[in-house]
Amino acid sequence: VLYQSPGPCVYTKLGYAGNTEPQFIVPSCIAIKESAKVGDQAQRRMMKGVDDLDFFIGDEAIDKPTYATKWPIRHGIVEDWDLMERFMEQVIFKYLRAEPEDHYFLLTEPPLNTPENREYTAEIMFESFNVPGLYIAVQAVLALAASWTSRQVGERTLTGTVIDSGDGVTHVIPVAEGYVIGSCIKHIPIAGRDITYFTQQLLREREVGIPPEQSLETAKAVKERFSYVCPDLVKEFNKYDTDGSKWIKQYTGINAISKKEFTIDVGYERFLGPEIFFHPEFANPDFTQPISEVVDEVIQNCPIDVRRPLYKVTYFFYHI
Structure with missing residues (x-):
């Protein structure tokens, strides 16, 4: 493969x-x-x-x-x-x-x-x-097939909306019965690198112990190790404010020049990084459409007979 x-x-x-x-x-x-x-x-x-x-x-x-x-x-x-x-x-x-x-x-x-x-x-x-044999598959279709491992046999389908997010760009791809509806694909200028840059900015504002030349590398490690998506932004802030010791994590790195360890606290950055998919204006003032609206727009542009199953299955495929 x-x-x-x-x-x-x-x-x-x-x-x-x-x-x-x-x-x-x-x-x-x-x-x-x-x-x-x-x-x-x-x-x-x-x-x-x-x-x-x-x-x-x-x-x-x-x-x-x-x-x-x-x-x-x-x-x-x-x-x-x-x-x-x-x-x-x-x-x-x-x-x-x-x-x-x-x-x-x-x-x-x-x-x-x-x-x-x-x-x-x-x-x-x-x-x-x-x-002796070759199969060339679209990544979005394989993402839907990968979801079968967590589904009952009767629930397995190759129809759904795939949000394919890489390092530089995110695509919203509608798939009907294993075929990509190419004319309805949309791309979003928000992806993994933007989460890294936004996390780097948040850490710079709060943490002074990060070596300047390693701030991007540290932000990338924090993103990959600690980030998650929260259902409610206000409630998530309250959780950290009332019981910070339970939710705040620590990241330990090594200074590339002095070879000494440095440790930073990772708090709000854990959930604020991925939040730019839902509030893109945080990272990109030129693009303000949240990913939920883009998904809705993509499905509405598809043929009417496949819209219901496309709404039923939405799969977020994130890779770097």
């Missing part, structure tokens, strides 16, 4: 079916030695040779300052197929340590991927890697 996350900070998650989580999560970048101009794909193809084998992917690529680092995927769409093929080669042989001829592959794609991109992906998998 290979999953490509959307957004500017693209990661590839890979593993074997049946596991509860991916075996590897690697940045979808590749570092190559390049004598040609940056981005000149045609010249790279003509100059293939020893340098063609001299490349790194993922975290290794980021740590190679003397190489040209490229991101062949942007917002879930492949932009450089030559580099993407090399990236897939390393992913399959080095990370998964699999013989592609012996395994079926499940790849994910963004909801508005073009038929040409899908065809090119299949061509690479069948002709370059000789896989």
Whole structure:
């Protein structure tokens, strides 16, 4: 299973079916030695040779300052197929340590991927890697299928509204019987990175013990470890004000320069970060429509015969 996350900070998650989580999560970048101009794909193809084998992917690529680092995927769409093929080669042989001829592959794609991109992906998998079988699925449909693990057999469905939130953008995607209604998809300019920035701002205003150069890293760790969505903002403030010791958590980090530990209290930030989905004006004054209104608008734009089941199942799919 290979999953490509959307957004500017693209990661590839890979593993074997049946596991509860991916075996590897690697940045979808590749570092190559390049004598040609940056981005000149045609010249790279003509100059293939020893340098063609001299490349790194993922975290290794980021740590190679003397190489040209490229991101062949942007917002879930492949932009450089030559580099993407090399990236897939390393992913399959080095990370998964699999013989592609012996395994079926499940790849994910963004909801508005073009038929040409899908065809090119299949061509690479069948002709370059000789896989016996391939299935390319839309991420939103797989999110609905993932919800089956917590549902009774009679309640399982591939019809619903999926809120797909990544690092850089959030999409509201209506799915009817496993098919994405592409004309009704809407995107929201609020996503995981905005929660991180908003949490960073809140911590800066209140906590003085955070090293300035580590404020973003600390905010990201706080978001991932402690954040949750609350049903009532006023009641949540009251809970922290009346019994703070029960709800306030502590985060401990290490100063990158002095190597000393620092500890901060994490209070209101736990629920105020995700609250920007429901009050986006907190983080983005140019966008003030809460996610509930966007979901309602998306469903109302769909054919009338699927609106009721779309309202019935709404699945929030958050990934970074």
